[in-house]
Amino acid sequence: MNISEVSQRAGLPSKTIRYYEEIGLIQPARRANGYRQFSEADLHRLAFVGRARSLGFSIEDCRSLLTLYEDRGRASADVRAIAAGHLRLIDERLAEMQQMRQTLADLVNACAGDARPDCPILADLAAPVADSTAEDQTPK
Amino acid sequence: MNISEVSQRAGLPSKTIRYYEEIGLIQPARRANGYRQFSEADLHRLAFVGRARSLGFSIEDCRSLLTLYEDRGRASADVRAIAAGHLRLIDERLAEMQQMRQTLADLVNACAGDARPDCPILADLAAPVADSTAEDQTPK
């Protein structure tokens, strides 16, 4: 297989596939003319990585998962640990984003959104700057 | 004010403040010795940006918001448009992440997480590679 076929079948841009080779996720063979020649196994690895990436695993996670995947004797606990750690990360980010969303939605609702210059969004962004003249400054 | 005081009061690392100057978000004065000399207005701008960033606005959003903030005659609708656009983005990302979270949580639950090598997580990641021998290939 040439790169464009793999690209299509794995659902990854050719650029990305070359990049994955560069960082050592795959090592496709080469033809005499220098073209990459992909095996079904290469395609399989790429599809695996693509799927893991779409679940938000980092490249380094993917590297670990690939290793585990190809280690016939690994314990499923190892895989689970990576996935569970990732899940925790996602949950944290979700919580942050929901907090952000809430604040922002409140602001958008509070804003008239008309031609007048008064805008609670800007007012809020500008709000709380600590005062240097007093409080909490360690005096020298 | 020197940079470290501003850093503390705005809640941004000095490195970040220098970076914000580099990209033109602020233009603090300089002392004879080359040190940056920050005004209260500079501090204010930085705090504004810090707050907007923590709400997930991009640097370019911040640039626009700052301009609007300092334009006494702007319409609140302009600000609202930026914020609302950002809110839509956040909602999209939230939906994606929730989808991701769901799939991942299902996988983690399905995985025994013991010493046995069988792992539904890996099985799922490996699963669906299209077959090139048939279906959906536009023949030439």
Next chain:
DNA sequence: GATAAGGCTTCCAGTTACTGGAGGGTCAAT
């Protein structure tokens, strides 16, 4: 005056995971 600690400066490189483009070889068909 020497010295040391801390703060300030600039500049360069690295991070993540690609993406775009230039410049140029290869292949199949006309």
Next chain:
DNA sequence: ATTGACCCTCCAGTAACTGGAAGCCTTATC
């Protein structure tokens, strides 16, 4: 011989910082 579609490598750029090196400036102490 010449398209046009592939393929190659290498370089640069993205977002938004972060870390580190090398080197002034300031202040305090001995």
